[in-house]
Amino acid sequence: MTDATRAVGTKETAGAQPLWSNLLPHSTHARVLFLIRGLAILGLIVAALTTPGFFTAVSLFSLLNTTSFIGCVAVGMTFITLSGNIMSFSLGVTLSTSGIVFIAALPLGLVPAIAIALCFGAAITGLQGVVVGYFRANPIIVSMAALALITGCATLITQGRGVYPEGGAAAILKARVLGIPMPVAALVTTAIVAQLVLSYTRFGRHLYMVGSNWRAALAAGLEPARTVLGAYVAAGICTAVAGILMAARYSSGDMELGIGYDYSAISAVLVGGTAISGGEGSALRSLVGAFIIAVCQVLLLLHGFSTQIQYLAIGIIVLLVIMLQTLADSN
Amino acid sequence: MTMSDQRAPAREVADSGAAPIVGVRNISKTFGPIAALKNVSLEVSAGEIRGICGENGAGKSTLVKILTGVYRPDSGDVVVDGKAVSVATPRQAQEHGIAIVSQELSLCPDLSVEDNIWLGSMRVPFLHKQQSLRQRAADALTLLGAGHIALDAPVGSLSMGERQLVEIARLLCRDARVLILDEPTATLTDVEIERIFAALLALKREGRSVLYITHRLAEVYTICDRVTVLRNGELIATEPLATLSQTALIELMLGRPASEMYPDEHQILGTPALVVENLSLPNIVERFSMTVHRGEILCIAGQVGSGAAEIVSALAGLVHNASGRVTINQRPLQLGSSARAAKSGIMFVSGDRASEGIFRRLNVLQNLIATRLRDYSLYGLLRIGALRAAAERLAKQVGVDRRRLRSRVEDLSGGNQQKLAFGRNLEKAKHGVLLMNEPTRGIDIGARAEIYRLMRSFCDQGYALVLASSDLEEIVGIGDVVVTLYRGRRVGAYRRNEISMHRIVADITHPTGAAP
Numbered sequence: 001m002t003d004a005t006r007a008v009g010t011k012e013t014a015g016a017q018p019l020w021s022n023l024l025p026h027s028t029h030a031r032v033l034f035l036i037r038g039l040a041i042l043g044l045i046v047a048a049l050t051t052p053g054f055f056t057a058v059s060l061f062s063l064l065n066t067t068s069f070i071g072c073v074a075v076g077m078t079f080i081t082l083s084g085n086i087m088s089f090s091l092g093v094t095l096s097t098s099g100i101v102f103i104a105a106l107p108l109g110l111v112p113a114i115a116i117a118l119c120f121g122a123a124i125t126g127l128q129g130v131v132v133g134y135f136r137a138n139p140i141i142v143s144m145a146a147l148a149l150i151t152g153c154a155t156l157i158t159q160g161r162g163v164y165p166e167g168g169a170a171a172i173l174k175a176r177v178l179g180i181p182m183p184v185a186a187l188v189t190t191a192i193v194a195q196l197v198l199s200y201t202r203f204g205r206h207l208y209m210v211g212s213n214w215r216a217a218l219a220a221g222l223e224p225a226r227t228v229l230g231a232y233v234a235a236g237i238c239t240a241v242a243g244i245l246m247a248a249r250y251s252s253g254d255m256e257l258g259i260g261y262d263y264s265a266i267s268a269v270l271v272g273g274t275a276i277s278g279g280e281g282s283a284l285r286s287l288v289g290a291f292i293i294a295v296c297q298v299l300l301l302l303h304g305f306s307t308q309i310q311y312l313a314i315g316i317i318v319l320l321v322i323m324l325q326t327l328a329d330s331n
Numbered sequence: 332m333t334m335s336d337q338r339a340p341a342r343e344v345a346d347s348g349a350a351p352i353v354g355v356r357n358i359s360k361t362f363g364p365i366a367a368l369k370n371v372s373l374e375v376s377a378g379e380i381r382g383i384c385g386e387n388g389a390g391k392s393t394l395v396k397i398l399t400g401v402y403r404p405d406s407g408d409v410v411v412d413g414k415a416v417s418v419a420t421p422r423q424a425q426e427h428g429i430a431i432v433s434q435e436l437s438l439c440p441d442l443s444v445e446d447n448i449w450l451g452s453m454r455v456p457f458l459h460k461q462q463s464l465r466q467r468a469a470d471a472l473t474l475l476g477a478g479h480i481a482l483d484a485p486v487g488s489l490s491m492g493e494r495q496l497v498e499i500a501r502l503l504c505r506d507a508r509v510l511i512l513d514e515p516t517a518t519l520t521d522v523e524i525e526r527i528f529a530a531l532l533a534l535k536r537e538g539r540s541v542l543y544i545t546h547r548l549a550e551v552y553t554i555c556d557r558v559t560v561l562r563n564g565e566l567i568a569t570e571p572l573a574t575l576s577q578t579a580l581i582e583l584m585l586g587r588p589a590s591e592m593y594p595d596e597h598q599i600l601g602t603p604a605l606v607v608e609n610l611s612l613p614n615i616v617e618r619f620s621m622t623v624h625r626g627e628i629l630c631i632a633g634q635v636g637s638g639a640a641e642i643v644s645a646l647a648g649l650v651h652n653a654s655g656r657v658t659i660n661q662r663p664l665q666l667g668s669s670a671r672a673a674k675s676g677i678m679f680v681s682g683d684r685a686s687e688g689i690f691r692r693l694n695v696l697q698n699l700i701a702t703r704l705r706d707y708s709l710y711g712l713l714r715i716g717a718l719r720a721a722a723e724r725l726a727k728q729v730g731v732d733r734r735r736l737r738s739r740v741e742d743l744s745g746g747n748q749q750k751l752a753f754g755r756n757l758e759k760a761k762h763g764v765l766l767m768n769e770p771t772r773g774i775d776i777g778a779r780a781e782i783y784r785l786m787r788s789f790c791d792q793g794y795a796l797v798l799a800s801s802d803l804e805e806i807v808g809i810g811d812v813v814v815t816l817y818r819g820r821r822v823g824a825y826r827r828n829e830i831s832m833h834r835i836v837a838d839i840t841h842p843t844g845a846a847p
Contacts, residue, residue: 216689219649221669
């Protein structure tokens, strides 16, 4: 859904009512939810303003870097969630392994290494898409099986050790583009491309339909299995982007790097407001969600809370968001 | 084809002197403004099999629910052995020997036949002799002609018909004197139906009584002694079947005189758009054939469970094990894929809007163009302007306010939702085939009229329309050709001037010259 197209439908009514009435949700119920969301964001801004050291270059750059990895995975996860398949537990290991593949392929040159890593991510996630789409297998279970399979294979091959690059070919990925760190630039590009795909391609629209109602899509003569496969391939590519950036940043490929990213990503997707049951949401929303989560993490860090507390906080946020979504749906 | 009365087979009519064992006296029951039963009295004698017939909403199920203690009548009594008794709960009904064989059987699939027979029975003491219970269960099954069913087999391993026999045996072991069967044969094969009938006759010889509720008039004539006809909550008549012709029975049910014979002539208009030969769906439809021409509406008339809806779903590619030859616009179509069907020009509108019609979370615009994206995209990229123009045009054609294009579809009425489902097919192809499954189910009269108007506009575009329906008024009102279906088999076909409600009712309940 795009805001540009939304404006047209309300053109006729806009003259009769005050302009702001189109910006606010119409039912009381929806307005309460709107208010809760607004207050939450306001609270976050106040917390940021009152936290000493938040608005410093160091913490802001660290914030943006954190956001960029979670953000890429979250944008990828958005495709899976939108397609009606909830989430994948295997995107974290996909991130790690595509980073390893990238480092291992670097001797072939930077561009071939990036291409190989992206194809690798697309392939291993796409295979899950085949199982979920064509065999109608439970997506959660498939992703857990994939997590075990990928971890097992990768650990066997790397013998549990990290992979380190020879030479400095990946240095360019640590450089800045027009003063913006490469990971941030990559995230923004990924999110915009993903959103354009969702809004302006046939595949994107089909994805919303399949996520909204699989059987109706089938009855209408669409090919829902193919669309789901596409969603998984897109998720794999976005995750591989994060994997490449992370491997470049740490100058290594390691199975440890991606741990927990699938969980952070689904948190970002949900906080952004994409419906867990599919068919509603957007990549840009997930981007905002990733940013909010990262802000929370940085704030907690600056206040001296441990990583465990950060996990706890994210857990609570996700729980609240899910409850809000259910409330909104029960309307 | 004739509707004859010589089909009534010879049978022993219940002894008119037999004492009535269960009945109702002057029962009335209303639900809000609707009178479900008005002053109904009936008595069932020992050893009688009584058919209960009537259209949907005639009051059959209300009567059953009063007899089994689910509902309490507003006035009137349930009578057992000549005495008015209180049947306020299903348990009290059981104590009086009234038992129902429910449509959805209440058996536990993982337990054995024997355990199921005795499960929850108040006749099993805490300390009991296993052997005598086992013997009684075996005797009950043998009585029903089902001695072959192993007592230790899990019920889940039995066929639907065998499960029904186990259910009846269970009721026998609880000393049920009157068994109520409500559409018992809907899910059974012919052979299984024969077994159930044999079991019912065994019960009859035992002096037990049966209330047999069905839409299938053929079964009434096969198994029942007398039939009671309900219409709009009133008891119209109770007649012995030996002297009641089928035409007369239909007249009693409908409340209108049945018309005479119709000429069985065929006139072909337009070119054939869809030819179906020997379409079979395992256990549902057998060798069904039909031809639909451009510009006409063909109705497949059949009761729920007759296979009409499944035929339409199969043609839409939604049934994976369908077989048969289908030709659309002279080109063969392989069944089993909805995408393939759509490519060859088939469109499908379901009556089950929530589960296979609309995209609930999307808006009106997106629902209207759901199947049109290919026509408005270039290398996968959408032409947004053209799409929006198309949506506005379609909204106008189906009569949905264009200001609602941005509304979420779940906020629309069922009628408007269904208009979107039609709208998305409107401009699709020149010679398409539009398939519909109960398209006006749950839709109010006003929107219905608009949907019928839409159907005609599809005809004018040169589409061929196929409509599966169990709504008689709709079939008679909109069909150019009506094909009747009974238990998965084609009974007859009628062109516009030969279509009559009576004929259709006769075909879909008691086919002459087709399945028994």
